[in-house]
Amino acid sequence: MALLGQKTDINFLGARRITTVLSALLILVSIGALATRGLNFGIDFTGGILLEVGYDGPAELEDVRSRLTAGGFGDAQVQNFGAASDVLIRVLPREGANSGEVGRNILSLLRGGTQAVELRREEFVGPQVGEELTERGGLAMIFALLMILAYIMLRFQWKFAVGSVAALVHDVTLTLGFFSLLQIPFDLAVLAAVLAVIGYSLNDTIVVFDRIRENFRRVRKEGAEELMNTSVNQMLGRTVITSFTTLLVLLALLFLGGEAVRGFSIALIVGVVVGTYSSIFIASATALVLNVTPTDLLPPKVDEEVAETP
Numbered sequence: 001m002a003l004l005g006q007k008t009d010i011n012f013l014g015a016r017r018i019t020t021v022l023s024a025l026l027i028l029v030s031i032g033a034l035a036t037r038g039l040n041f042g043i044d045f046t047g048g049i050l051l052e053v054g055y056d057g058p059a060e061l062e063d064v065r066s067r068l069t070a071g072g073f074g075d076a077q078v079q080n081f082g083a084a085s086d087v088l089i090r091v092l093p094r095e096g097a098n099s100g101e102v103g104r105n106i107l108s109l110l111r112g113g114t115q116a117v118e119l120r121r122e123e124f125v126g127p128q129v130g131e132e133l134t135e136r137g138g139l140a141m142i143f144a145l146l147m148i149l150a151y152i153m154l155r156f157q158w159k160f161a162v163g164s165v166a167a168l169v170h171d172v173t174l175t176l177g178f179f180s181l182l183q184i185p186f187d188l189a190v191l192a193a194v195l196a197v198i199g200y201s202l203n204d205t206i207v208v209f210d211r212i213r214e215n216f217r218r219v220r221k222e223g224a225e226e227l228m229n230t231s232v233n234q235m236l237g238r239t240v241i242t243s244f245t246t247l248l249v250l251l252a253l254l255f256l257g258g259e260a261v262r263g264f265s266i267a268l269i270v271g272v273v274v275g276t277y278s279s280i281f282i283a284s285a286t287a288l289v290l291n292v293t294p295t296d297l298l299p300p301k302v303d304e305e306v307a308e309t310p
Helices: 013-036 061-070 099-110 127-155 158-182 188-218 224-256 259-281 283-289
Strands: 048-055 077-081 083-091 117-125
Touching: 013 158, 013 224, 013 259, 013 283, 048 099, 061 077, 061 083, 061 099, 083 099, 099 117, 127 158, 127 188, 158 188, 158 259, 158 283, 188 224, 188 259, 188 283, 224 259, 224 283, 259 283
Parallel strands: none
Antiparallel strands: 048 083, 048 117, 077 083
């Protein structure tokens, strides 16, 4: 598919050293953020009590925090939730305390101020449930990557499988690093978005690999780098159009979908951007570094003596 009616001839793989250094730096920053700051896990993972309250005017967060601290809830996390009058409060689980009673105590503390307060949502997740969700979420990502590695090895060749998994690890690491750096709440919806990013990035990579395989089998005179560049340029229009239209929908979700889908849409936006980048620069470049050649994708020759039937 041509991009805007024009054939492109961009030397993507010629810039692989620059993009490799850039990706390595971004991965190091992401790992550093995850190691030092960690993820801002939501109540789904940490367990605890979540209250969403609405005020009759702009909420004074400092007053809310001071009231909670005076009432023995100094560890509470307080933040605006969408509008300035909406407040989200997260409290770690209290050992031996009834969750309903804790919620009522917090609400009574807030209602001691001058503003009217309305309870809009109350959730409780036990620490054991949060621990299980954290473990199973990590296992789900590892299992997905292993299954993808096996699939690409069967469909293409092990060098392409390593390239695709390298691109997926790159995408997941950068997405998690982004959430860690900005301390955006990480909940089950965001985890679902990260798994969706894996699928989106893999789809883009397989489309490019399909064209590379087709060109490798059809054209034998050019080298691997030239054939890969040709293949990426041939699929550039399709990749850009798909990513652009997907981003339009995600931006609409981000700005119009409300706070409930904010983390989900941010994770997908970051994932689509880095996934498009990695399918062009990381996956193919990794296979090229592993010295993939057109002969790697040729159909296996059947030995004539074995093929003969008695």
